[in-house]
Amino acid sequence: MSAAQPARILRLVKSGPERRALESGQVDAVLDRASGTVHLLPAAERALSAAGAIGNGLLAALPREDYRSLAGELEPVTLSAGEVLFEPGERIRHVYFPSDAHVSLRIVMADRKVLEVGLVGREGMVGVALLLREEASAVRVLVQGTGSALRMKAASFREALARSPALQNELYRYAYAQLVQARQTAACNRFHQVDGRLACWLLRTRDRVRSDRFRLTHELLAASLGIRRVGVTNAASALQRCGAISYQRGDIRILDRGGLEAAACACYAIVRGLTG
Numbered sequence: 001m002s003a004a005q006p007a008r009i010l011r012l013v014k015s016g017p018e019r020r021a022l023e024s025g026q027v028d029a030v031l032d033r034a035s036g037t038v039h040l041l042p043a044a045e046r047a048l049s050a051a052g053a054i055g056n057g058l059l060a061a062l063p064r065e066d067y068r069s070l071a072g073e074l075e076p077v078t079l080s081a082g083e084v085l086f087e088p089g090e091r092i093r094h095v096y097f098p099s100d101a102h103v104s105l106r107i108v109m110a111d112r113k114v115l116e117v118g119l120v121g122r123e124g125m126v127g128v129a130l131l132l133r134e135e136a137s138a139v140r141v142l143v144q145g146t147g148s149a150l151r152m153k154a155a156s157f158r159e160a161l162a163r164s165p166a167l168q169n170e171l172y173r174y175a176y177a178q179l180v181q182a183r184q185t186a187a188c189n190r191f192h193q194v195d196g197r198l199a200c201w202l203l204r205t206r207d208r209v210r211s212d213r214f215r216l217t218h219e220l221l222a223a224s225l226g227i228r229r230v231g232v233t234n235a236a237s238a239l240q241r242c243g244a245i246s247y248q249r250g251d252i253r254i255l256d257r258g259g260l261e262a263a264a265c266a267c268y269a270i271v272r273g274l275t276g
Contacts, residue, residue: 069163073157074097081143081215082142085143094151096126098147108139119201126141128174194235200268201224203264
């Protein structure tokens with residue numbers, strides 16, 4: 001919309017309910033009857049642009065006004081595989097709402113061994129500790145799959161929480177789901193066979209990237225499952241033999257989702273019921 005167009009529209013609407021609607025932000029667009037063109041007003045254009053870039057379930061669940069109040073503080077970013085967003089003990093300066101990126105939450109032991117305790121994608125947020133008034137991360141946050149996200153400064157996030165009960169409710173629900181996921185992962189690592197755990201993990205990743213094809217190296221899978229590389233090779237070979245997946249040089253394809261679900265341990269259905 002050119003600079004002349006808003007001025008022409010405002011001149012046509014000098015008073016009355018139409019003018020008040022424009023000034024209060026209740027009008028998102030104006031129809032030019034002569035050309036049949038719909039002109040978005042600037043606030044609506046910014047909100048729609050941001051929404052199109054997000055694809056994040058937590059933000060999408062917010063009431064429209066709550067989301068619009070956040071839009072100006074959300075910065076589009078690209079997260080790259082292998083990028084570490086936080087280390088344990090590091091101050092959280094931003095929160096992230098992934099879209100098509102997915103992020104691994106990892107516990108780092110004293111002997112430098114690591115184990116994944118959570119996976120975050122479009123259903124969630126990175127930086128939940130701030131919701132609980134903690135300043136530092138308790139885990140290593142590693143980007144596992146390259147993609148887009150929206151980032152918000154920690155101070156802006158706290159202000160948004162204070163003014164939006166809807167945002168609080170969505171995030172408390174999500175924080176509970178993350179807690180259940182971590183507990184389930186701990187039990188899964190102790191009691192379930194590697195084949196079923198790998199199938200579960202692949203399904204959870206698939207749900208977040210919304211694709212039956214993605215790249216994951218043996219090293220990443222081994223660290224995520226807390227096993228040696230040979231264990232990944234054996235479990236992946238078993239899933240390939242039953243026709244559920246193909247796996248070659250880090251390229252994973254899910255060929256039979258039903259078969260993969262049948263091979264997965266029960267933890268997949270439990271966690272999915274909470275996180276989507």
